[in-house]
Amino acid sequence: EAHGKEVKLGILIGFTGPIESLTIPMASAAEMAIKEVNDSGLLLDGAKVTALRADTGCIDNGLATSNAEKLIADGVNGIIGGDCSGVTGAVLQNVAIPNGMVMISPSATSPGLSTVDDKDLFFRTAPSDAREGQVMTDILMDRGIKSIALTYTNNDYGKGLADAIKSNFEAAGGKVTIYAAHEDGKADYSAEVGALAAAGGDLLVVAGYLDQGGAGVIKAALDAGAWETFGLPGGMIGENLPKTIGPDLDGSFGQIAGSGGEGIEKLKELAGGAFDVTSPYSPESYDAAALFLFAMQAANSTDPAAYGPKILEVANAPGEKIYPGDLAKGLEIIKAGGDIDYVGASAVELIGPGESAGSYREIEVKDGKNETVRFR
Amino acid sequence: MNDTIRNVGLFVIMAGLIALVGVQQGLNSALVILNMGLISAIMAIGVNLQWGYAGLFNVGIMGFVALGGLAAVLVGMPPVKEAWSAGGLGILAGLALGAATIIGAVLVMKRMEKGLKRSLIVTVVLVAGFFIFRAVLDPAVEAVEAINPALQGNLGGINPGGENYRDYGLIMVLAWLFGGVLAAGAAWLIGKTALGLRSDYLAIATLGIAEIIIAVLKNEDWLSRGVKNVVGIPRPVPYEIDLQADPGFVASAASWGFDPVEGSTVYVKLLYFFMFLVVLLILLWMAQMALKSPWGRMVRAIRDNEVAAEAMGKDVTRRHLQIFVLGSAICGLAGAMMTTVDSQLTPGTYQPLRFTFLIWVMVIVGGSGNNFGAVLGGFLIWYLWVQVEPWGIWLMQLVTSGMPEGYWLKTHLMGSAAHMRLFTMGLVLLLVLRFSPRGLIPEK
Amino acid sequence: MSGNPYQDDRGNKDFTIANPRAGGEAEFRRGGSARAAPGGPFLVGEAMTGGYGKGPDILTDCTIAVDRGEIAVIVGPNGAGKSTAMKAIFGMLNLHGGHVRLDGEDITDLSPQDRVIKGMGFVPQTSNIFTSLTVEENLEMGAFIRTDDFRDTMAQVYDLFPILKDKRRQPAGELSGGQRQQVAVGRALMTKPKVLMLDEPTAGVSPIVMDELFDRIIEVSRTGIPILMVEQNARQALEIADKGYVLVQGRNAHTGSGKELLEDAEVRRSFLGG
Amino acid sequence: MIDVHDVHKHFGGFHAVDGATLSIAEGSITGLIGPNGAGKTTLFNVIAGVLQPTSGKVTMAGEDITGLPPHELFHKGLLRTFQIAHEFSSMSCRENLMMVPGNQSGESLWNTWFGRKRIAEEERALRAKADEVLDFLTISHLADQKAGEISGGQKKLLELGRTMMVDAKIVFLDEVGAGVNRTLLNTIGDAILRLNKERGYTFVVIEHDMDFIERLCDPVICMAEGKVLAEGTLAEIKANEHVIEAYLGTGLKHRDKVGT
C-alpha cells in the first residue's frame, strides 16, 4: 500500500466547558507524542503526523458529533477522545462506528461504554473504575481505617468509582458513614461538608477532580476542622492539589494508576515545563497518541480497519517495554518486525474489549509533595 | 411583498451557508448541522409560542428537553425483568403514595377553611406522607439499583423487543410523543401553581423545576441510571453498519456514486432529516394557523394587556396554562428527538447555557413573535455554535502571525483559541442584534 | 395582579429578565448648541415639520408662539398633533423642518435637558410623574437643576395643592388620577421655569381643583412667565387665553386671541362642542 | 341591577373605600362624581373584580358577584373602561374591537386547525361590526393603525368602542371624557344615550365634566373620602353645600383675567 505522506489525528476533547482546565495539558501531551514521532521521521517511512484539535464542550453531544463529523471530513485517521463519557458515547455510536473510525479515549471511564457494540473500534487508556476501588480498599485497610465518609463528583466517573470503593470497602468489613455527591464548578460546598462532617468517619474520601469540586470540598472540610486527612483517588492526585491546599494536606494519601512511576517521571522530563504532566489524563493522552502511531506502524497502514486490531498487540506484552521518550525506539523495533509492550506514562495494559488495567502507585502527601510510597 | 422577498432571501442565505459546509466539509457535516438545526428550530418554536406570543418567560427549557430525553429511555429501552421483580412494584407503590400525599394535601387545602388548623393538618399530611413515601420507596430503589449496577440498575422502558430491542426502532416515534406528554404534564403542574401569580414566579418556578428535573435524572439511578448514562437507545432508522453489510444498499449507493461508508452515513442522516422536517412542518403549520386565527388574536391581546383582556372576558390564566403546556410539550418532543439522534441519555449534558440560554438566543435573534424568525434563528445560531470554532482559531492565527515560533504569548494565545468559540459567538450575536435589533424576521 | 390599577398596567410581560417600565419615548439626540437669533416672541416653534421616528409627518408647517406674560392655548380634535407639537418644541423628537427659538436664541439643536437648563418647564400629557418616588421626591426632582434653596417654592406648591402635603411621604404611584395631575404640575413649577408648557393639565381633575389650577396658571403668568398649554376644557381655557391656536391634522387651522376663537362659530361647532 | 353593600377597601392603613353603600337602577345612567381621591376608581375596581374588597358585598340582579374575576363578570354582561386607557397596543384598532366578543369558535385551538371555514364566516361578520363601530366613533381612518400609536383621546374612544361589540347589560365608564375633545365628547354622549335607549344598557359614569353629567345622568351619586356623600338628581347635588365645598367649588377667583 502506498503511504500518504500525511497522517492526521483528531484530538476531540472539551476545550470549553466544565473540564476545560484539564484539556489544555491533555492536548499538549498528545501533541508532544506526535511531535516526538515526527521528529524521529520513522513512522511509515517518514509520514508526517498532524494533530487537529476539536471541541466537545465536554457535555454537548450535538457539538461533539458535529465536530467529529468535521474531523472525519477532514480525513483524520484516528480520533483521540472524547473526554467526558457522555459525548464519547455519542460520538462513538453516531460517528466512529458508522465511519469505521478508531477512537482511543484518554479519560472516559464509564463502565457503560463497555456495553456499546463498538465493532472493536473503541479503546481507552484510562483505567477502569472497578479496579481502583479494590486498590483503594486495600490501602485503607492496610492503614487501619475502619470507617470513611465518601463524596464523589456527580458524573459517571465519580459515581462509578465511588460505587466501586463503597462495595469493596464494605465487603472488606469497613463502614461507609455517608455516600454523597458533589457537583463540580458550583459556588459553595458548605452544605456538603456540613452533611459529611455530621456523618463522621475516620477519613474523608473525595472521589472527584483536583481542580474542580474535589479541591473545594477538601478546602471547606479543612477550614471547618472536620477532617485532617483525606483519601485521594486518581482524579485527586496531582501537583496542584498540595499547592492549592498547602501544608494542611500533609498526611493524606491515595493512589493513581502508574507503573513504577517510571513512565510519568520520563514524561515529566520530556515535557520540561511545557505543561503539567500530573494534570489528570494528560499521561493517558500522550499514551493514546502513541498507541495510534505504533499500531499504524505495526499494520503498516493508516486505515483504521487495518491498524485497529494491532492496538492490543502493541499495548500488551510480550515485547520490549516502551516508555515516554522511547517512541523512536519503538517505531524502529516494529519496523524491524519485533514486538513491543507499550507501557507509556500511565502503565498502559489493555484488557477485554480494549480497556486499561493499569497498576497503581500508592501516594502520600509529604511536605507539600505527592510521594510514591509503594506500588500496588 | 418586500418583506417576503427579504425573508425568503434570509432562508436562502442560511441554506447557502449550510450548503457551503457540505462542499467544504462533506455532506455528513452539513447534514449533522441541518438535523440539529431542525431540532433547535422546533425548540425555538416552542419557546416562541410561550414568549413571543404569550409573553410567558420560561427559563426552564432545559428541564423539558431533559424530560423528553427521559421519555426516550422509558419508551425505547427494554424492561429489566430482574429489576422489576426485585422492586418494581415497590417503586410504583412508593410513587403512588407520594402522589396520594400531595393530592391529599391539596384536597385538604381546598376543602377546609383557611386558618391555623388547616395549615397544621396540611403539614401533618405532608410530613407523614413524606416519611411513608420514603419508607416504601427507599428499599425498593435499593433493590433495583443493586441489579447489575455497572450496566443496568434501572427499571428500563417498555420496548417489547427484549434482547433484540434495537430491532424495534420505530417505537421511538412513540417516544417522541411521550416526551411531549411528559413535558406537558410537568408544565401543567408548574403552570397550575405558578401562572396567575406574578410572572417572576413563573420564571423562578421554571428555573427551579428544571434544576429539580435534572437533579432527579442525575440521582435516581432506578429511573434512567443517573449520571451513569443510558447508551444504545434504539433508533427509528437503520444502522449504518447493517447497511454497509447489505449488498443491495451498497449497490444502490454505488449507483449514486457513493462508497458504502459515505452512502450509509448520508442515507441515515437523510432519513432523520425527513422525519424531523415533517415534524417541524406540522408544528409550523399548526402554530401559524392558530396564530392567524381569533385564538392568536386573543393571545396577543393578553400579552399586550392582561388586565384589559381579563375585563374583555378572556380567561387569562387558562389561556396561559394552555400555551405554557403546549410550548413545553414541543420542547419535550424536541428533547426526545435529540436523545434519539444521540442514541443515549446523558443527564450531565443538560446545562442551562446550552439548553436554555442558547434557545433564547435563537428566538430573539430570529425575531420573537414570528415563527419563521424562530426557525431561522434555530438554524443560524446552531450553525454558528458549531461553526465559529475554526473562525476563532483562524482569528488567533491572524493575531499571532507576526510572532516568532515558540514565543510565550503565541503559545498562550493559540492555547486559548478554543475559547474563541464563545467569544466569536458573542461577537456575532452582537453584530446581528446591532443591525437587526428586533431580530432577523421581526414580528409584524 | 398586584392590586394597584394605576401601577399595574403591566400586561403579563415578564419582569424577571426585563424591567416592565416603559423606556422613554424621546428620541435620542446629541445636544448641539444654541445660536443667537434675536427678535420675535419669547418662545416660538416656527414652521415645524416632523413626526415620530421614520413614520409619517405628524406636524406640517406648524407654528406655535407665546410671549412674555401671555397664556397661549392649543386646542383641536384628538390626534391633531397637539401633544406632538409640544414635544417638538421641547426637543423630544427630530424635526426635519422649522426652528425653535427661545428668548432670542435658536435652540433647535439643543437636547431636552439643555432646554430645561435654559428655563423651559414641561408637563407631558401622560406618565408625567415618577410613580415610585414619593411626592416630595417628585418635587425635588423638579428642582433638580436648581442649585439654590428651593424650600420656599416647595411650600408654595404645597399651599396650592394641600392634599399633596398630606401625602408627601407616599409613593406618587399610589395617588388617584387627579392627585397625580397635581403632582405633575407641582413638579414643573419647582423648576422656576422661564416658560411653562402644560399638556392637558386639567384632564381628570375635579372642578374645584380645575378652578384652582386655572387660578394658579393665571397667577404664574402674571409674574411674567409665558404659558403654553394644550386644553380640552377649551372653553374655560380660551377664556383666560391671550392667544389661541386650533390645530387640525398637524397644521394651524385657526389662530387668534382666545376671545376671537370663542366667538368664531365654526370653531365653536367643530372643536368646542357647540 | 347592582347593589353595593357596605364595601370597604383598605390599602395598608389607608381606607380608600370606607363603607360605601349604593344601588344602581336597571336602565339608568348613573353619574358618579367626587373629589380626586374619593375612591371612585377603587370602588369601580372592586365591583369589576380587579380588586378584592376588604369587606362588603356586591350583588348583581340579586346574585352575589363579590370577588368574581373580571372575565366571568364580562360573561355576565358587566363591562368597564379604564381611566388610564388599556388598549392592546401592538394590535390594530380593528383587532382591538374584533377580539372582544366572547365564545368565538376561533378561540378554540381545535377549530383553528380543523374548523377554519366556520371561523372565516364569523370573522367576516365581526369585521363588519368592528368597522361599523369605528365608523360610529369617527375613527375609521385608524382601523389599521396600531392602537399603541394613536393619541390619548383616540384610545379613549377605542375603549368605548369595545363595549359596543357585545350586548352588555351594564357598562362602567371611568372618565371617558378626560382628554377628549368636547365635540367628540358630545358624540360619545349621544352614543351612550342611544345605547341606553335602544339596547337597554345600564351605565355608570365617572366624570368631572359637569356639562357631560348634566346631559346624561340621572341620578347622580357624589362620593367623598370613601363614602357616599350625597345622592339625587344633579340639581339636588349641585345645591348640596357639602358637595360644593368638597367638589364643585365656586368658580374662578381671577375673574378679572377673564375677558381681557
Next chain:
Amino acid sequence: MDPLNALIAVSNYVLIPGVAYGSQLALGALGVTLIYGILRFSNFAHGDTMAFGAMITILVTWWMQSKGIHLGVMPTALLALPFGILATMALLLATDRMVYRFYRQQKAKPVILVIVSLGVMFIMNGIVRFVIGPDDQQFADGERFIISARDFKAWTGLEEGLSIRTSQGITVVTTVIAVALLFWFLNKTRTGKSMRAYSDNEDLALLSGINPERVVTYTWLIIAALTTVAGVLYGLDKTFKPFTYFQLLLPIFAAAIVGGLGNPLGAIAGGFVIAFSEVTVTYAWKKVLGYLAPGGWEPDSLVQLMSTDYKFAVSFAILLIVLLFKPTGLFKGKSV
C-alpha cells in the same frame, strides 16, 4: 446533654458558612438588581464581570506580592482591589459605549438588552480565559483564619471546633459597609435620587434636566465597584476559576428574584435565604441531635431531610414556597 457542642457544631457548619455565602450572593444580587432597576434588564454578563474584576485584582496582587508589598494579616488583594475596580469601571464604560448605548438609543425592548448581555457575557468569558486561562488561581495570602478550628478546640477544650476565616470576616464587614453606602447614596444624595428618577421614568427625567447618559455612567461605575468587590471576596474565600463565576449566576439571580427584583433590600435578604436554604435543608442533624439527646444517645441514621444531591433542587423548592406566600418576592420588587 451537651448543648454547647451542639451550638458550636451548628454555628460552624451552618451559621458561619451561611452568613458568608449569603453575603457573597447578596453583593452579587445587589448588582443584578441595580442594573435591572435602572438600566431595565437582567444582566447575564454579571458573573463574568465579577470574574474580570477579580482577575485584574489577582494580576495586581501577584505583582505586588512579587514586589514584596504585603498587608500584614490581611490579604494583599485588598490593596489591589482599587485597581481592579478601576479596570472594571473602564471595561464596563467601554462596553456601554460600544454596545449598550446603541440599543438604548434605539429604544430596544429590554429583552433585547438581555440577549445582548448574553453576547457580552460570551465575550467577557473569552477575554478572562484568554488573559488568565481557565484554571484555578491562588492569590490569597495573609492570615487565613480569625479563629481556626484547631485553636478553638485547644482554647475551649470542647469537642467541636469553630472556625472563622479572615475572608469570611472581611466579606461580611464589606457587605454591610457596601450596602449601607449604597442606601445612603440612593436615598439621600442628589445623584442617587436622580438615578431612581431615571429608573422610574426616562422621559420625565429628561424633562427635569437629568442627563440620562450621566445616570447610566454612574450606574455602571457603581456596578463595577460592586461586582469587583463581590468577585474578589468570593475568590478569596473559595477560589478563583472563571467557570465557577459563570455558575454563580444562577444562585445570584435566584437571590435577586426571591428578594424582589429591583429592590436592594430584597437582594440582600434573597442572598441569605438562598444561602441558608442550601446549607440547612441538607444538613445532617445526627451529630447535633447526638449532643442534645440525653445520655449520649446518638441517632443511627443521618437525620437528613434530603441528601445533598438535591441541594439545589431543595433551595429552589424553598424559593417556590416563599414566593407562594409572597408572590412579589420578600420585598416588593419595585424600582430602586
